[in-house]
Amino acid sequence: MKTPVTVLGLGAMGTALAQAFVTAGHPTTVWNRTPGRAPDLTGVTRARTVADAVAVSPLIVVCLLDDASVQEALAPAATEFSGRTLVNLTNGTPAHARRAADWAIQQGADYLDGGIMAVPAMIGGPHAFILYSGSSAAFERHQADLAAPARPQYVGSDPGLAALQDLALLTGMYGMFGGAAHALALTSSEKISPTEFTEQLLVPWLTAMLATLPAIAKDLEYGAEPGAAGSNLEMQSTAFVNLLDASRDQGVDPALLAPMGDLLARAVREGHGDEDLAAVVRLLRTAE
Structure with a gap:
């Protein structure tokens, strides 16, 4: 039995x-x-x-x-x-x-x-x-x-490890959903079909971007090779201003995006402009 x-x-x-x-x-x-x-x-x-x-x-x-x-x-x-x-x-x-x-x-x-x-x-x-x-x-x-x-x-x-990784996975999910919600708000401001945009562009784009996560994790764990970042934080921070400006121009609240822009700008100010997103993870770990 x-x-x-x-x-x-x-x-x-x-x-x-x-x-x-x-x-x-x-x-x-x-x-x-x-x-x-x-x-x-x-x-x-x-x-x-x-x-x-x-x-x-x-x-x-x-x-x-x-x-x-x-x-x-x-x-x-x-x-x-x-x-x-x-x-x-x-x-x-x-x-x-x-x-x-x-x-x-x-x-x-x-x-x-x-x-x-x-x-x-x-x-x-x-x-x-x-x-x-x-x-x-x-x-x-x-x-x-x-x-x-x-x-x-x-x-x-450690009894806390399952809860920690559960919540970590959920934060990743909600971050993705938050970005997707903002993307749909932007495109909807010009009456672009949400269905077509999601199926033809958003899902393929996010799927392709997910493939970059293992490299970021590897850099976080083992350290990045000098000059290895293909799109470094300085480039991303400069371009991120356009995301915020375009959102305001289209009547879309940039509240979901602004914290990421602030974090990128901080990373550049603190000397991490030539690194990748692994540097942002380190900045988030305020207890260290």
């Missing part, structure tokens, strides 16, 4: 996770703060309390709204966690993950924190993956179980 699993939280993501475990053949117990949530979820056992839900499974998966709701939900069942594995898939920060890990260890449980890189509709499909960090022993023991909702990828023993 496959490992029994308890899922705490039946929002859109929690429901998708529970259904994936059921579909994969895991005896699945669920609990939700609001009774009757996810009435269409079939094949599960509904527990009346958190303690009842935790007591029946060696693998506990929690997916709630935020860190505060996790603390509130788990506290009444603290004595039930000994000898079990707690997997926290609630979106949070590295600090949240490390605090939750400390709590779980105090209760005698193994702890894994997870960053879900998917929307609910993707769970159980081939493109979803989840980053995990924390107890390596727990990951090895439950890796096959955790593959039910999404491909599991272990990123380290």
Whole structure:
């Protein structure tokens, strides 16, 4: 028989996770703060309390709204966690993950924190993956179980590493979306078809630019060769002024772009004009 699993939280993501475990053949117990949530979820056992839900499974998966709701939900069942594995898939920060890990260890449980890189509709499909960090022993023991909702990828023993990389990926995504939104605002100011512009120009351009990221990462990690930057920061900073001026001329708020222009200008002022975007990353790391 496959490992029994308890899922705490039946929002859109929690429901998708529970259904994936059921579909994969895991005896699945669920609990939700609001009774009757996810009435269409079939094949599960509904527990009346958190303690009842935790007591029946060696693998506990929690997916709630935020860190505060996790603390509130788990506290009444603290004595039930000994000898079990707690997997926290609630979106949070590295600090949240490390605090939750400390709590779980105090209760005698193994702890894994997870960053879900998917929307609910993707769970159980081939493109979803989840980053995990924390107890390596727990990951090895439950890796096959955790593959039910999404491909599991272990990123380290520090419980905060999955949350950190989850949020890093999201910042990259939102930065791209922010740039795309500005691009569409610019073109829409002249009644250019958003569909044609996106399909014929924007997506191919962004796809081509993504291919430059490994080189930037390599320069950041190992240092750039002198003169290797094909489009150095001084050139980019000079041209960036045109992006801002054209936006204002077209009646488009440059708020999404202005911080990047300021950062490029700072890099040039501080002597990095002949370098590439890896220098900008270093400037962002203000704690160093």
